[in-house]
Amino acid sequence: MIRLVTTGRLAAAAAHTExxxxxHEPHLVDGFVRNLPHAADTVGRRLRAALTRENLTPKTAGGHTHAFNRTEYPHAGVADPVDLLAGIDTTGTFSTEIRNAVINLALAHARYDPTIPTSANPDLTAVHLERLAVAGHNLHPCGRTRLGWDTGDVLAHDLEAGHTRIHFIAVRDDTHLGDDLGPWLHQHFHDIPHAPPGHRLQPVHAWQHDTVLTRYADAFTDGTLKRLDGHLDATPTAALRTLLLPGGHYLKVSLDIQVTSTRRSISIASTRNGPTLSTLLTQLIDDDPDGHRILLMTEPAGAAVPTGSGRDLSAITRTGLTGRLQPGEHAIPGGALPAYDPTTGTTVLAGLVNTAGGNPATWLTDYTRLLLPPLLRLLTHGIALEAHLQNCLPTFKNGHPHRLALRDFAGLRLHPGRLTQTGHTIDLWPGSVISTDNTETLRAKLGYTALQAHLGELVIRLAESHNLDETHAWRLIRTVIDDTYDTLRPHPHATADHHWLTAAHIPHKALVRMRLAGAGDIHITVDNPLHG
Structure with a gap:
């Protein structure tokens, strides 16, 4: 049963938000209070599952074990999820993140609007679909953490707000690093301000704008930065710092708050690597036999201001899907697939399977053949895309998997040695964290995101909605992997990659251990359903 939150720090935090x-929004009070126990239970269930998987607490009765040692519990078993961290979180830092996630999830539920307006703009439709996945990341207990925002900020800028603004700052030429985004902005949006001579126009998230004005007051005083009037309306995506602009264009801008495990400012390296990676990936996809089924949402330009941390004023442009889809083709954000769709009374995923004929095994095979082959081919070149649900937008025709849009390259891993061996080179920004000479790190990035977080979620949901046997489902996925590597044998490292992906054990990202440690990726070893 879901327990009511009546005392303790969570109740105190809830009272503050109430x-x-x-x-600010008195009509939301009742919904917030009503949804608080459900939000606490959702965060608690995800935390309980992670603690069990990461061997921080023993598995208890009532849990159901799935692939990769994932254990799902029907209830959190506590009113305040932080109670699950007794004796584990010695500093209280992670507990603060957990409570923040509960509060913001309850608020999101209070604001939830399942309406998906009909739109000729597939990017706008995708944003509306993202709102169905209210709890955020499907494995992370902090999917709704917004540390750095107060309630007013959440109301103004979170996904459910449906709108925010881009402001602009003029940056002196000799302080600006990267592409001049002004011409691109003025090409598409005619009513925004122009930078004065000797300066470049830099877009800034509305919330970040107020932060920058205070944090870099001296730079505004000496003329390095200049405040400009005017703004541009934008729509927040689930990533929050990535904003959809009118016409189907995107801007990824720094947002110095913590969402899940990471502060969402943007490094200089990301602004410079985005265009370079986009060019390389386009070339590799064009050479891929399944390349016609991939839609890259490229990052053509990026700019930063190496003032202070060098992360606070960064911005990256991104291409959208508007004007690129075929008649009858619909893009659905991966994160929305396991979400409940009130129009069908089941998950978005189940609705697609039913539309396509109702055979979950056939549908999963088709989907896996869309997802994995291009990712596995890129791996042989030394590129592991971060292909979790949030970074993938599969498209469908009549429910059938058709094409795959891929976005956000900042989290991928790239092995320069492998890339060189296959005849390609790239000049990354010095010290880029995406570069690795560790093959284990490279493979683990793809294994965790594409197999465990992505396909692992879909297999569980198809078992629930269509009684698809999970063991059989992983055999279907294994067949696609085997078939793909049958065509990759001439490539260096293909055989070793195949053995790694199908070994008895495989690394899994330890989300809670990472938060407790406070830095860096940490992996644990889990059983691999693809073995045998």
Missing amino acids: AALAV
Whole structure:
């Protein structure tokens, strides 16, 4: 049963938010209070599952074990999820993140609107679909953490707000690093301000703008930065710092708050690597036999301001899907696939399977053949895309998997040695964290995101909606992997990659251990359903 939150720090935090809502949005108070126990249970279930998987607490009765040692519990078993961290979180830092996730999830539920407006803009439709996945990341207990925002900020800028703004700052030429984004912005948006002579136009998230004005007051005083009037309306995506602009264009801008495990400012390296990686990936996809089934949402330009941390004023442009889809083709964000769709009374995923004929095994095979072959081929070149649900937008025709849009390259891993061996080179920004000479790190990035977080979620949901046997489902996925590597044998490292992906054990990202440690990727070893 779901327990009511009545005492303790979570209740105190909820009371603080309730008071803020009473001032800013009083019509949300009842919904927030009503959804608080459900939000606490959702975060608690994900935390309980992670603690079990990461061997931080023993498995208890009532849990159901799935592939990769994932254990799902029907309830959190506590009113405040932080109670699960007793004796584990010695500093209280992670506990603060967990409570923040509960509060913001309850608020998101209170604001939830399942309406998906009909739109000729597939990018706008995708944003509306993202709102169905209210809890955020499917494995992370902190999918709704927004540390750095107060209630008013959440109301103004979170996904459910449906709108925010881009402001602009003029940056002196000799302080600006990267592409001049002004011409691109003025080409598409005519009513935005122009930078004065000797300066370049830099877009900034509305919330970040206020932060920058205070944090870099001296730079505004000496003329390095200049404040400009005017703004551009934008729509927040689930990534929050990535904003959809009118016409189907995207801007990824720094947002110095913590979402899940990471502060969402943007490094200089990301702004410079984005265009370079986009060119390389386009070339590799064009050479791929399945390349016609891939839609890259490229990052043509990026710019940073190496003032202070060098991360606070960064921006990256991204191409959208508008004007690129075929008649009858619909893009659905991966994160929305396991979400409940009130129009069908089941998950978005189940609705697609039913539309396509109702055979979950056939549908999963077709989907896996869309997802994995291009990713596995890129791996032989030394590129492991971060292909979790949030970075993938599969497209469908009549429910059938058709094409795959891929976005956000900042989290991939690239092995320069492998890339050189296959006849390609790239000049990354010095010290880029995406570069690795460790083959284990390279493979683990793809294994965790594409297999465990992505396909692992879909297999569980198809078992629930269509009684697809999970063992059989992983055999289907294994067949696609085997077939793909049958065509990759001439490539260096293909055989070794195949053996690694189908070994008895495989590394899994330890989300809780990472938060407790406070830095860096940590992996644990889990059983691999693809073995045998």
